Amino acid sequence: QSYTECILEPLSLPESPGGVDAVESSPYVPCIFCKECYVLAEQNQLLKHMIIEHKLVIADVKLVADFRSYILYWKRRFAEQPVTDFCSVIRTNSKAPLEEQDNYFLLCDVLPEDRLLREQLQQKRLREILEQQQQERYDTSFHSMCMFCDQEFTGNRSVLLNHMAREHAFNIGLPDNIVNCYEFLAVLQGKLDNLQCLYCEKVFRDKNTLKDHMRKKQHRRINAKNKEYDKFYIINYLEFGKSWEEVQSEDDRELLDNLEEDWSDWEEHPVCAVCLFCEQQADTTEKLYLHMQKSHGFHFPKIKSEHGLNFYQQVKLVNFIRREIHHCRCYNCQEKFESKGGLISHMEETKHIAFLPARSTWDQPQYYFPTYENDILLCTLSDSEDAKAEDQSEEVPVVGEDISSLKALKQSSVLNQLLWKENKSQEKF
DSSP: OOGGGOOOSOBOOOOOOOSOOOOOOOSEEEOSSSSOEEEGGGHHHHHHHHHHHHOEEETTGGGOSOHHHHHHHHHHHHHHSOGGGTSEEEEESTTSOGGGOEEEEEEOTTSHHHHHHHHHHHHHHHHHHHHHHHHHHTOOOEEEEOTTTOOEEEEOHHHHHHHHHHHHOOOOOOGGGBOSHHHHHHHHHHHHHTTBOTTTOOBOSSHHHHHHHHHHTTOOSOOTTOGGGGGGBGGGGTSTTOOHHHHHHHHHHHHHHTTTOOOTTOOOOOOOEEOSSSSOEESSHHHHHHHIIIIIOOOHHHHHHHTTOOHHHHHHHHHHHHHHHHTTBOTTTOOBOSSHHHHHHHHHHTTTTSSOOOHHHHOSGGGGSOSBTTOTHHHHOOOOHHHHHHHHHOOOOOOOOOOTTHHHHHHHOHHHHHHHHHHHHHHHO
């Protein structure tokens, strides 16, 4: 293989589609009922307007991952059907005269449609955040200065964060747990420029006093109670509306509660393995093997049995096939194609897909390493029961010594020379 075909960065298999369509970003959010618009940062003003003018109350707004998309969705739905089709009606002053009573409308996740919308928005937000974090993890164009010594850093964000932790005892967490790092550092730098301590958040008269305070009081850390920092940590997006402390305390309680729990009814989460030759996914390996056999003519269990492949050989074979398909190259005749579709058509027509090339081609150490870093198929591979039984019953051959010329062996042995030297040295004494 030529050097131009080397895979220099991690590859990822296609993810399952999901979530709702993204809406065009805008700094303004309209009222659900009228033409009033508010800046996104002033969502409380919009909520106040809808309560006073339209008697609409939205429950648990803080649990809505994308407030603007949520409002736009319900603005469209309320235009299609009456508000009472979606909201619970709450009557206030029910014992007062009729003219003094008011009806308020409650929109909450008790409504299945609302709950589904909130979940989809949360999942979409989580995917976006994870994509952003992944981009920052491998970004080599990072450029920033240390907040404490003005030393300049370029390359990856981890260089600066590790420097501040090591040299200045300022630790804001592992780089891999942080997202939107540029904005995070800008917020912290802004507080220092305003002569504000990052931990106790007191303001000081000059920079030197602030530095002495943070050093002596060991305040070179951020205030974990400050909700302003929550958006910079991945853990706060896992369960929207809950802080990292709440998630952690729930995990701890669950761990204590489940120490002696019966696991007999535990079920494995379904895998989503991807076909070796197309983007078809299946939640079990049996379904995936059946798809590859019927759609492509590749019978993985049969190949595994006929060639007696153990677990490690299966891993190497899967990674080999993944790599060849990625390069649009037939793994039997080595012919290259412009597209993956052309390659698969060729392999199916010529039956090259159904049998393996020489073992020496793919049974190599380089294929221990995954071609795709999120290849679930590798996690489902296992030795067959026949192979295990064969390994256990296989007798280890014992090769006996050739004693046919034992006398000659004694005469030519190197021990004779050692004994001769030992005897000579003893004669001298």
